[in-house]
Amino acid sequence: MDGTVATAPKRWVDTLPALLEVNNIEVVYNDVILVLRGLSLKVPEGKIVALLGANGAGKSTTLKAISGLLKTEEGEITRGEIRFAGERIDGLDPDRIVRKGIFQVMEGRRIVADMTPHENLRLGAFTRSDSEVKADIERVYAYFPRLKERTGLAGYLSGGEQQMLAIGRALMARPKLILMDEPSMGLSPLLVKEVFGIIRRLNEELGITILLVEQNARMALSVASYGYVMEQGKIVLDGTAEELSANEDVKEFYLGGHGTERKRFKNLKSYKRRKRWL
Amino acid sequence: MQWDLLLQLTLNGLIVGTLYGVVAMSFVLIYKASQVVNFAQGEFLLIGAWACWWLLTEFQLPFVWGFLLTLVFMTVFGVLLQVIVLRPMIGEPVISVIMVTIGLSIFFQALMKWMFGVFAQPFPPIFETQAVRIAGLEVQSVYLLSLVISLAIMAAFAWFFTASKYGLAMRATAFDQQVAQSLGISVRMVFAMAWAISAVVSAVAGVVVGVVNGVSSGLSFYGIKVFPAVILGGLDSVLGAVLGGIIIGLLENIAHFFDSTILHWGNMFQIAPFYVLIVILMIKPYGLFGTKNIERV
Numbered sequence: 001m002d003g004t005v006a007t008a009p010k011r012w013v014d015t016l017p018a019l020l021e022v023n024n025i026e027v028v029y030n031d032v033i034l035v036l037r038g039l040s041l042k043v044p045e046g047k048i049v050a051l052l053g054a055n056g057a058g059k060s061t062t063l064k065a066i067s068g069l070l071k072t073e074e075g076e077i078t079r080g081e082i083r084f085a086g087e088r089i090d091g092l093d094p095d096r097i098v099r100k101g102i103f104q105v106m107e108g109r110r111i112v113a114d115m116t117p118h119e120n121l122r123l124g125a126f127t128r129s130d131s132e133v134k135a136d137i138e139r140v141y142a143y144f145p146r147l148k149e150r151t152g153l154a155g156y157l158s159g160g161e162q163q164m165l166a167i168g169r170a171l172m173a174r175p176k177l178i179l180m181d182e183p184s185m186g187l188s189p190l191l192v193k194e195v196f197g198i199i200r201r202l203n204e205e206l207g208i209t210i211l212l213v214e215q216n217a218r219m220a221l222s223v224a225s226y227g228y229v230m231e232q233g234k235i236v237l238d239g240t241a242e243e244l245s246a247n248e249d250v251k252e253f254y255l256g257g258h259g260t261e262r263k264r265f266k267n268l269k270s271y272k273r274r275k276r277w278l
Numbered sequence: 279m280q281w282d283l284l285l286q287l288t289l290n291g292l293i294v295g296t297l298y299g300v301v302a303m304s305f306v307l308i309y310k311a312s313q314v315v316n317f318a319q320g321e322f323l324l325i326g327a328w329a330c331w332w333l334l335t336e337f338q339l340p341f342v343w344g345f346l347l348t349l350v351f352m353t354v355f356g357v358l359l360q361v362i363v364l365r366p367m368i369g370e371p372v373i374s375v376i377m378v379t380i381g382l383s384i385f386f387q388a389l390m391k392w393m394f395g396v397f398a399q400p401f402p403p404i405f406e407t408q409a410v411r412i413a414g415l416e417v418q419s420v421y422l423l424s425l426v427i428s429l430a431i432m433a434a435f436a437w438f439f440t441a442s443k444y445g446l447a448m449r450a451t452a453f454d455q456q457v458a459q460s461l462g463i464s465v466r467m468v469f470a471m472a473w474a475i476s477a478v479v480s481a482v483a484g485v486v487v488g489v490v491n492g493v494s495s496g497l498s499f500y501g502i503k504v505f506p507a508v509i510l511g512g513l514d515s516v517l518g519a520v521l522g523g524i525i526i527g528l529l530e531n532i533a534h535f536f537d538s539t540i541l542h543w544g545n546m547f548q549i550a551p552f553y554v555l556i557v558i559l560m561i562k563p564y565g566l567f568g569t570k571n572i573e574r575v
Contacts (some may be wrong), residue, residue, distance in 0.1 A: 112454070123450050
């Protein structure tokens with residue numbers, strides 16, 4: 001295929017100042033399982049970057065390596081470095097990384113179910129000590145008006161509302177970079193649209209840089225300006241959203257929609273073979 | 279029926295019960311925040327009481343100063359205990375951690391006996407009037423103080439867990455440590471804080487009991503007494519701990535009443551809570567207010 005990264009002279013991401021730079025990292029779980037093998041990526045300031053890939057490619061691990069949450073799961077960065085605004089952050093504890101301005105919205109929302117939405121939002125501001133927390137809660141409610149009406153426990157919110165609460169909680173920390181893991185998970189198509197609309201607004205109105213991990217590649221590429229494709233712990237392809245959307249392999253493997261002939265068994269075999277090359 | 283005695287004992291039960299509730303709360307705090315079943319909780323009372331007694335008798339400090347210094351000491355003690363002894367145990371099997379706390383309990387028992395002797399020592403008198411009469415009932419002034427302090431601690435807990443961000447952080451940590459860390463909460467800090475608060479609150483209870491009965495190793499029996507209270511309320515419910523404590527306190531005294539007026543079996547009050555504990559474990563294994571998980575996918 002023609003879009004190989006290494007040979008491209010000047011990529012779009014290299015023309016912009018990077019807020020986050022991941023250089024050739026290797027991640028090992030439980031001292032033996034190699035999950036990321038030399039992964040590098042850049043997230044330019046003020047942009048949305050999508051990280052695509054199949055299940056088990058290591059997308060969530062990449063996010064956890066950046067946010068430091070890897071440490072809570074017996075994972076370790078054994079090689080490479082991560083720089084945020086020029087400063088090395090690999091090896092720091094997750095709470096230090098949050099204080100530096102990186103906030104991860106974990107897969108599956110992970111809101112605190114036995115607290116109210118309001119308390120969840122206050123928790124998001126844990127690292128702050130300024131007096132504007134109250135005003136920020138109102139600001140979050142302006143983005144998500146229906147959260148304000150919910151006074152019961154957050155565990156009783158619908159899936160979409162929980163996702164909005166999780167995003168709102170991230171906003172409360174006033175991060176520079178949000179790492180978003182599968183925001184569309186388990187949501188109806190209509191809600192997915194709504195959530196992605198919000199993600200775009202956060203980026204445009206608040207200038208928050210976003211690194212977005214998504215299974216729903218079409219949706220992700222519709223909001224992102226740049227994308228990386230991961231497979232088996234490595235980046236195998238990257239390019240601007242337009243390039244990726246136009247790329248034949250990406251179309252085939254991640255965007256689907258090639259009509260009915262693809263579903264035949266004969267084609268499935270060739271599909272598998274080609275996927276290995278990618 | 280001797281109604282006066284019953285009423286008096288019920289009142290005593292309420293007062294002692296709130297004190298149990300306070301100790302049970304401090305036990306639940308450690309369990310909730312750091313998932314450690316602390317068998318050395320009773321020794322926290324003992325250490326607090328001895329520390330306060332020592333400050334009052336050795337340096338002739340006024341009670342208020344001795345008491346405040348004790349609280350400062352217990353804060354440091356709680357943090358150090360967590361950092362030095364229990365932090366390395368994070369991630370170890372539950373049974374190992376329990377063994378460590380049992381070991382701590384025995385160690386502190388012995389240490390206190392070695393330092394202060396085996397005999398009960400009375401606190402210097404704090405109040406000029408030993409007892410006041412309320413509606414025909416004799417109430418020791420120390421008991422009144424105990425009630426006030428217990429209620430104040432409970433109110434402080436309620437405020438802490440709903441209004442302060444550190445209380446919220448503690449609840450978040452109890453709910454899910456990874457989530458807490460993703461929010462920028464240092465789990466280590468939360469653990470240390472939980473142990474410090476627990477040690478301080480237990481010490482307050484220890485001093486109160488010490489003032490009433492004198493300080494002796496018997497104080498650490500409170501650490502065992504809170505088990506029925508905590509299990510009655512549900513191991514992970516702070517509110518349950520308070521109610522459990524009050525119920526156990528009442529139960530003890532009512533058992534005492536029937537024992538002394540009708541049954542004459544002797545010492546019923548000491549074992550009644552444990553019978554209740556067994557019955558509760560059979561009917562409601564998670565206690566009255568134990569965890570009900572909300573799940574919605």
